[in-house]
Amino acid sequence: MKAMIDLVARHKSGQACGIYSVCSAHPLVIEATCAHARDADLDVVLIEATCNQVNQDGGYTGMTPDMFRDFVHDIARKVGLPVERVLLGGDHLGPNPWTGLSAEEAMAKAGVLIEQYVAAGFRKIHADCSMSCADDPTPLPEDTIARRAARLIKIAEATQARVGGEPCVYVIGTEVPVPGGAAEDLPELEVTTPEAALATIEAHRVIFAADGLSDAWARVIGVVVQPGVEFDHHKVIDYQPAKAVELSAALDAQSHIVFEAHSTDYQTPKALKTLVEDHFAILKVGPGVTFALREALWALDAIEREWIGADRASGFRQVAIERMKADPRNWSKYYHATGADLDFDLQYSLSDRIRYYWPDAEIAAAQAAMFANLTDNPPPMALVSQYLPGANAALRNSDLAATPARLVIAHIGATLETYRAACNPELESARA
Incomplete structure (x- = not known):
């Protein structure tokens, strides 16, 4: 991971x-x-899978690490992005999917997880052992978290030595609340204290040294902290730089470590840029891009109903809502409203639990029917612009036809552009 x-x-x-x-x-x-990434001429693009999305049991995507690698590489080749410019990472890799087991059983599974990720070519590894297992105290002591992380990184180092390729880089630490957005309404967040951030780093450094991982420690590039950004179902807590001044300065003496900020979804372009300037140099986004996906799909549903007619339309949006209600396992622990309020959360919650349902066979079939309807009967530009003005303008500027897939991709691209601009000030200066 020389690029990182x-x-x-x-x-x-x-x-x-x-x-x-x-x-x-x-x-x-x-x-x-x-x-x-291709159009912006980025040197590299970083795509990560979480331990719950992708693992040796298939995760909720049904993909193992090598399947996810092939899936991403096939898409990169399809769009003309060299796979050498795609960096693969593993997020929150540790015992999280198996916390119902004893710590030893869960850590054994986490070891297999790490081995499979590294063997598949993932080289940015976030070792996260902060969660308590069935026989653990809550919360876990920092020392225990660090020892378990070191155990997993030993496996990563041995696997990389066996399979070859670039050495791994590592991220340590975690954030509260859990990844994917808070399950309940959030009060004002407490920013991680400099003392806590440095204690996490020091605990890991000491244990890495004791475990013969000094070479790996030199490749620990990030620590996850809470800079004061988060979102729940209905609101976003925006970054407030004044509250993170001391935390921002905490890594001045750390020669090879920056902060990794999770849950940056829905932050403003100005906030993202300021986060990077304040040394939160790795910005994670997940629900923010799938929320944009849902926005575009809902817009296409509206275009289809207006252009094709309700009697011939796919009913995509209604099918998705009905399937979520028929199978509530991915949202029932998070959404507690009823009636119209529940319908709102199912569709518009910022935690975007709907993202778990896109692979559903009935939803996928309805989406395919909607795309086919709009491909066979292209809507006029004025109607497309009514619902997806930014995507429509982007495609016109590129002399591309406004197909359903291209409209979705262009709409998601607008969200990605805010991250690119925040992370690449030298490109902004060159274009000015």
Whole structure:
């Protein structure tokens, strides 16, 4: 992961540069990510899978690490992005999917998880052992978290030595609340204290040294902290730089470590840029891009009903809502409203639990029917512009026909563009 090490070195030398990481397994999101990287002429694009999305048991996507790698690489090739420019990462890799087991059983499964990720070519590894297992105290002591992380990184190092390729880079630490957005309404967040961030780093450094992982420690490039950004179902807590001044300065003495900020979804372009300037140089986005996907799909549903007619339309949006209600397992622990309020959350919650349902066979069939209807009967530009003005303008500017897939990809691309601009000030200066 020379590209990541070089990026961190440039940031530590005073450049306000960063990188964004897209966490999604939806094919249109991945295509949008690769197409945007191609069009923006980015040196590299970082795509990550989480331990719940992709693991040795298939995760909720049904994909193992090698399947996810092939899935991403196939899409990159399709859009003309060299696979060498695609960096693969694993997020929150640890015992999280198996916390109902004893710590030893869960860590054994986490070891297999790490081995499969590294063997498949993932080289940015977030080792996260912060969660309590069935026989653990809550919360876990920092020392226990660090020891478990070191155990997993030993496996990663041994696997990389066996399979070859670039050495791994590592991220340590975690954030609260859990990934994917808060389940309940959020009060004002407490920013991680400098003392807590440095204690996490020191605990891991000492244990890595004791476990013979000094070489790996030199490739620990990031620590996850809470800069004061988060979202729940209905609101976003925006970054407030004044509250993170001391945290921002905490890594001045750390020669090879920057902050990794999770849950940056829905932050403003100004906030994203300021986060990077304040040394949160790795920005994670997941629900933010799948929310944009849902926006575009809902817009296409509206265009189809207005252009094709309700009697011949696919009913895509209604099918999706009905399927979510018929199978509530992916949202019932998170959404507690009823009636119209529940319908609103199912569609518009910022935590975007609908993203778990796109692979559903009935929803996928309805989407295919909607795309076919709009391909066989292209709507007029005025109607497309009514519902997707930005995407329509982007496609016209590129002399591309406004097909359903291209409209979705262009709409997602607008979200990705805010991250690119925040992370690449040198490109902004060159274009000015």
